[in-house]
Amino acid sequence: MVTETGQARRPTSFDVAKKAGVSRATVSHILNGQGSRFPEETRNRVLNAASELKYQPSPAGRALVTGRSDVIVVVMPNTTFGSNLQDLVDEVTRLAGLHGLSVVVRFAGRDPAETLAAVMNFRPVAVVNFGGLSRDDQTTLAASGAATIPSAARDEDASGKDPNFLIGQRMAEELLRDGPRPLVFAALLDERTDPFGPARYAGLKAVTDARGLPQPARIEVPLDIVGATLAVDTVSVEGASIGVACYNDHVAIAVLAAGRTLGLATPEDLAVIGVDATEVGQLVSPRLTTIALDNSVLMRKIAADLEAVTKHKAPIQTQDAGREFLTVIQGETS
Amino acid sequence: MVTETGQARRPTSFDVAKKAGVSRATVSHILNGQGSRFPEETRNRVLNAASELKYQPSPAGRALVTGRSDVIVVVMPNTTFGSNLQDLVDEVTRLAGLHGLSVVVRFAGRDPAETLAAVMNFRPVAVVNFGGLSRDDQTTLAASGAATIPSAARDEDASGKDPNFLIGQRMAEELLRDGPRPLVFAALLDERTDPFGPARYAGLKAVTDARGLPQPARIEVPLDIVGATLAVDTVSVEGASIGVACYNDHVAIAVLAAGRTLGLATPEDLAVIGVDATEVGQLVSPRLTTIALDNSVLMRKIAADLEAVTKHKAPIQTQDAGREFLTVIQGETS
DNA sequence: CTGTTAGCGCTTTCAT
DNA sequence: ATGAAAGCGCTAACAG
Numbered sequence: 198m199v200t201e202t203g204q205a206r207r208p209t210s211f212d213v214a215k216k217a218g219v220s221r222a223t224v225s226h227i228l229n230g231q232g233s234r235f236p237e238e239t240r241n242r243v244l245n246a247a248s249e250l251k252y253q254p255s256p257a258g259r260a261l262v263t264g265r266s267d268v269i270v271v272v273m274p275n276t277t278f279g280s281n282l283q284d285l286v287d288e289v290t291r292l293a294g295l296h297g298l299s300v301v302v303r304f305a306g307r308d309p310a311e312t313l314a315a316v317m318n319f320r321p322v323a324v325v326n327f328g329g330l331s332r333d334d335q336t337t338l339a340a341s342g343a344a345t346i347p348s349a350a351r352d353e354d355a356s357g358k359d360p361n362f363l364i365g366q367r368m369a370e371e372l373l374r375d376g377p378r379p380l381v382f383a384a385l386l387d388e389r390t391d392p393f394g395p396a397r398y399a400g401l402k403a404v405t406d407a408r409g410l411p412q413p414a415r416i417e418v419p420l421d422i423v424g425a426t427l428a429v430d431t432v433s434v435e436g437a438s439i440g441v442a443c444y445n446d447h448v449a450i451a452v453l454a455a456g457r458t459l460g461l462a463t464p465e466d467l468a469v470i471g472v473d474a475t476e477v478g479q480l481v482s483p484r485l486t487t488i489a490l491d492n493s494v495l496m497r498k499i500a501a502d503l504e505a506v507t508k509h510k511a512p513i514q515t516q517d518a519g520r521e522f523l524t525v526i527q528g529e530t531s
Numbered sequence: 532m533v534t535e536t537g538q539a540r541r542p543t544s545f546d547v548a549k550k551a552g553v554s555r556a557t558v559s560h561i562l563n564g565q566g567s568r569f570p571e572e573t574r575n576r577v578l579n580a581a582s583e584l585k586y587q588p589s590p591a592g593r594a595l596v597t598g599r600s601d602v603i604v605v606v607m608p609n610t611t612f613g614s615n616l617q618d619l620v621d622e623v624t625r626l627a628g629l630h631g632l633s634v635v636v637r638f639a640g641r642d643p644a645e646t647l648a649a650v651m652n653f654r655p656v657a658v659v660n661f662g663g664l665s666r667d668d669q670t671t672l673a674a675s676g677a678a679t680i681p682s683a684a685r686d687e688d689a690s691g692k693d694p695n696f697l698i699g700q701r702m703a704e705e706l707l708r709d710g711p712r713p714l715v716f717a718a719l720l721d722e723r724t725d726p727f728g729p730a731r732y733a734g735l736k737a738v739t740d741a742r743g744l745p746q747p748a749r750i751e752v753p754l755d756i757v758g759a760t761l762a763v764d765t766v767s768v769e770g771a772s773i774g775v776a777c778y779n780d781h782v783a784i785a786v787l788a789a790g791r792t793l794g795l796a797t798p799e800d801l802a803v804i805g806v807d808a809t810e811v812g813q814l815v816s817p818r819l820t821t822i823a824l825d826n827s828v829l830m831r832k833i834a835a836d837l838e839a840v841t842k843h844k845a846p847i848q849t850q851d852a853g854r855e856f857l858t859v860i861q862g863e864t865s
Numbered sequence: 866c867t868g869t870t871a872g873c874g875c876t877t878t879c880a881t
Numbered sequence: 882a883t884g885a886a887a888g889c890g891c892t893a894a895c896a897g
Contacts, residue, residue, distance in 0.1 A: 209874055220884045225876055235882070256652060257600065258874030260591035261889045275617060283609060283638050290640070299649055302636035304617050306624070315633055318590060420810035447811055454814040476754035477781055480788040481815050543890055554868045559892055569866070592890030595873045869896070874889105881884080 208250040216246040228254065260320065265342065269298050269503075270321045272312070274328035274392050275305045276385060285492060289325055292500050296507045298322060305329030317341055323506045325499060328392035346502040347495065361393045363520050364488060365400020365442065368470050371486065371525050372440030373408070378468075380405055380413040381432045383443040383452050386424075387417075394444055397472075401442055418448050422458065429455035429467075438466050440531070446471035446478035446487055453483070453530065469530040483529035491522040542584040550580035562588065594654065599676065603632050603837075604655045606646070608662035608726050609639045610719060619826060623659055626834050630841045632656060639663030651675055657840045659833060662726035680836040681829065695727045697854050698822060699734020699776065702804050705820065705859050706774030707742070712802075714739055714747040715766045717777040717786050720758075721751075728778055731806075735776055752782050756792065763789035763801075772800050774865070780805035780812035780821055787817070787864065803864040817863035825856040 210228075214221045219239065227235055227243045246252075260266040271289055273282065290300045301319055305312045305328075313334050316324060323344045326335065335345040365382075372380060382401055384394045401413045416428045429452055433439060443449035449471030453463060461467040463483055471478055474489035544562075548555045553573065561569055561577045580586075594600040605623055607616065624634045635653060639646045639662075647668050650658060657678045658664065664672075669679040699716075706714060716735055718728045735747045750762045763786055767773060777783035783805030787797060795801040797817055805812055808823035 210876095211874080221875080222877075222884055222886095223882090226883090229876085239882080253652070255595070255874050257591050257594035257654070258889090259876075261589070261595050261874080261891085262876045264889075266591065273617075283607075286638055287640060290638075299652060300637075302638075303634075304620055304624075304636075306621060318587070318633060320591070420814065422814060425814070450811055450814050454816070457816060477784055477811060480754065480756060480759070480784050482788070482791060544892095545890080555890090556869075556892080557867060560867085563892085573866085589890050592873090593892075595875085595890080596892045598873070867897085870894085872893095873891085876889090877887090879885090879887105881882100 207255070208252045210252070210254065212250055213243065213246045213252050216250060217242040219243060264320070265322055266320045267298050268301050268319050268321045269293050269323045269325060269346075270301045270303055270316050270319055271325045272316065272327060272329050273302065273304050275307070276328075276391055276393075285327070285496075288496050289499060292496075292503055296503060298507075309334065313337065317343070323503065344502070344506045346506065347498045348502050359396045360490075360522070361396035362400040362403070363523060364393075364472060364490075365397035365402075366404055367400075367488060367520065367523050367525065368397070368442035368472070369401045369404035369413075371470055371488075371531055372442060372468050373404070373410075374531070377408065377410055378438045378440050379411060379432075379434075381439055381441045382413050382415045383418045383428075383441050383448050384415060385417065385444050385448065386419045391444065397442070397444070413442070418443070418451050418455075420447060420451050422451075422454050425451040425455040426458045430459060433459060433461060433467070438468070440468040441470070443469060443471045446473050446475040446485055449478065449485055449487065449530070450481060453481075453485075464529070464531050470525075474524075474526050479526070479528070485526075486528035486531035487526045489524040489526050491524070494522040541589070542586045544586070544588065546584055547577065547580045547586050550584060551576040553577060598654070599656055600654045601632050602635050602653050602655045603627050603657045603659060603680075604635045604637055604650050604653055605659045606650060606661060606663050607636065607638050609641070610662075610725050610727075619661070619830075622830050623833060626830075626837055630837060632841075643668065647671065651677070657837065678836070678840045680840070681832045682836050693730045694824075694856070695730035696734040696737070697857060698727075698806060698824075699731035699736075700738055701734075701822060701854065701857050701859065702731070702776040702806070703735045703738035703747075705804055705822075705865055706776060706802050707738070707744075708865070711742065711744055712772045712774050713745060713766075713768075715773055715775045716747050716749045717752045717762075717775050717782050718749060719751065719778050719782065720753045725778065731776070731778070747776070752777075752785050752789075754781060754785050756785075756788050759785040759789040760792045764793060767793060767795060767801065772802070774802040775804070777803060777805045780807050780809040780819055783819055783821065783864070784812065784815060787815075787819075798863070798865050804859075808858075808860050813860070813862070819860075820862035820865035821860045823858040823860050825858065828856040 210221045210224045214224045217224065224243055227240050228247060256267060271286060286302055293300045303312065303316060309331065317338065321343050323346050324330065324338055325346045338345055369380060380401055382398045385391045398413065398415060405411065405413055414432050416432055418425050418428045441452050443452055449469050452469050456463055456467040463469065469486065471485050471487035474487045478485035478487050544555045544558045548558045551558065558577055561574050562581060590601060605620060620636055627634045637646065637650060643665065651672065655677050657680050658672055659680045672679055703714060714735055716732045719725045732747065732749060739745065739747055748766050750766055752759050752762045775786050777786055783803050786803050790797055790801040797803065803820065805819050805821035808821045812819035812821050
């Protein structure tokens with residue numbers, strides 16, 4: 198009765214070693230790729246033993262000795278996230294899997310410090326920041342040995358490189374396509390939790406400035422009809438036409454609802470443009486004009502950075518994609 | 532060259548022990564609450580030392596010795612999830628924090644086996660299943676020592692206990708409020724990824740059966756206007772009225788869009804009801820009739836189960852909430 | 866009450 | 882080419 202109690206003890210590298218007739222060190226070497234210098238025969242014995250035993254190395258054991266877990270944390274901003282969040286996460290998960298890493302998703306909470314602490318607690322090899330992690334946070338992470346991905350670029354203080362700045366610009370151009378009119382930026386109610394709004398506003402403003410138009414107003418639009426109507430009412434002027442650039446499609450839908458309540462004609466009196474090209478935005482009437490973001494560019498950047506991190510190389514300097522990742526979906530609201 | 536700058540070695544329990552003039556074992560005892568029997572003075576010395584050093588126990592070290600990580604994995608179904616996912620996750624995170632556990636979010640991928648493997652890889656103390664984990668998966672998890680939460684209840688094969696069954700019932704009743712008409716269930720396109728649909732359909736069918744109505748048709752509605760129109764067209768009958776119970780608000784919006792395209796009057800020819808009471812559903816025109824789910828009931832259940840798990844008690848038998856967690860939001864589509 | 870001791874499963878020099 | 886040995890940071894018996 199040397200063997201099993203019912204308590205299926207997970208096989209350890211020792212079990213594999215025994216079965217393959219080698220030492221644990223050898224097992225470790227071979228299973229970590231370092232063993233390309235072992236004779237084919239030994240390697241096969243080990244590999245076979247491992248797979249027969251369904252051996253899974255213990256993350257804890259490895260983490261303990263390396264001081265680093267095989268985890269990459271994905272931090273999502275605490276806002277509605279239009280493009281299908283799950284697709285993004287799935288893709289990152291797939292990518293991470295290619296490097297033998299597993300993914301942990303974390304939503305940025307109200308308290309940034311707490312979020313950061315939680316993230317660091319995982320001692321991740323890298324952190325994918327979709328927003329919600331400040332510059333300072335990233336610095337702290339870097340000091341702890343965790344690279345932040347995508348490296349730099351994003352949130353680059355409205356320098357014209359920031360994608361969100363470009364989004365703002367593009368929205369302004371679309372709203373001004375048929376001639377000048379006052380522009381309004383419709384933000385989420387709670388700015389704290391919105392990492393993208395400021396840069397987008399800056400993009401809007403860059404365009405109005407360039408064209409000698411008044412600086413865009415800024416309203417905060419809650420996602421209910423009463424609140425939205427109140428907010429829109431503060432900027433709509435009798436008989437005049439305005440163009441509203443919205444934080445996302447949901448806000449845009451709220452602004453449209455408010456416009457209906459206020460008796461504004463769309464797009465004549467009230468032009469609206471959203472961001473994200475959500476499915477629902479194309480199903481409502483009037484169909485939303487919106488900006489589609491091509492995440493493949495972002496994903497390529499992430500893939501490259503991930504590669505760099507796991508290879509201990511410096512982050513590759515992918516050239517900025519310019520605006521090609523933006524597409525205006527022409528709807529009925531602009 | 533790797534920056535060796537802030538690589539400040541994290542303090543270990545040994546550092547704390549030294550600073551407090553005790554042994555590591557004592558530190559461990561005191562920091563794990565087991566030390567309520569230590570003299571106040573010793574305890575304070577240790578606690579102070581720990582906080583001065585900003586000591587954070589190493590998850591890996593602890594996991595290695597206990598064979599279990601301080602992690603609870605939240606598994607989200609790979610479908611649109613109406614009720615604000617983040618609120619749910621935040622709440623679970625808060626709850627977990629109360630027990631010193633950290634939360635990992637995982638979206639169920641296309642491949643269930645892979646998902647399960649990833650989950651088990653964390654050696655979690657518990658798994659919160661919002662859908663996406665099958666009965667078998669849960670059994671496997673249980674065998675590995677991870678409790679599944681909420682315990683039982685959910686997905687109870689359409690036995691009238693399953694919340695989704697109740698949702699189906701309630702939708703049917705609402706659609707039949709003004710008299711009998713054929714019912715249709717509008718599911719998500721990809722049923723594999725939909726853990727809730729079947730039970731909801733069963734709920735619908737229970738009502739039509741009870742009232743001697745024909746069994747509900749079932750259509751799969753993609754979230755684009757063309758596909759949705761095609762799908763709805765297969766069930767709409769010239770001059771007749773139908774009631775469509777939708778998987779969620781987004782599907783409902785798609786069905787309404789299809790109805791517009793097909794020239795159906797709502798709610799006369801085409802009554803529609805959604806699930807989730809999303810904000811956007813109340814902002815579109817016509818305003819959606821939908822079912823609001825009170826997640827507080829679910830959260831209470833989760834809280835209780837979590838308590839039970841960490842206390843090694845048997846899961847508390849909270850009495851089922853009946854249907855009180857369901858509220859029909861009366862809109863303009865039914 | 867507190868410390869000693871023994872690992873948990875793994876990687877990694879350093880010998881052989 | 883392979884293995885022995887030394888921990889990584891922590892907890893849990895068991896002594897004292």
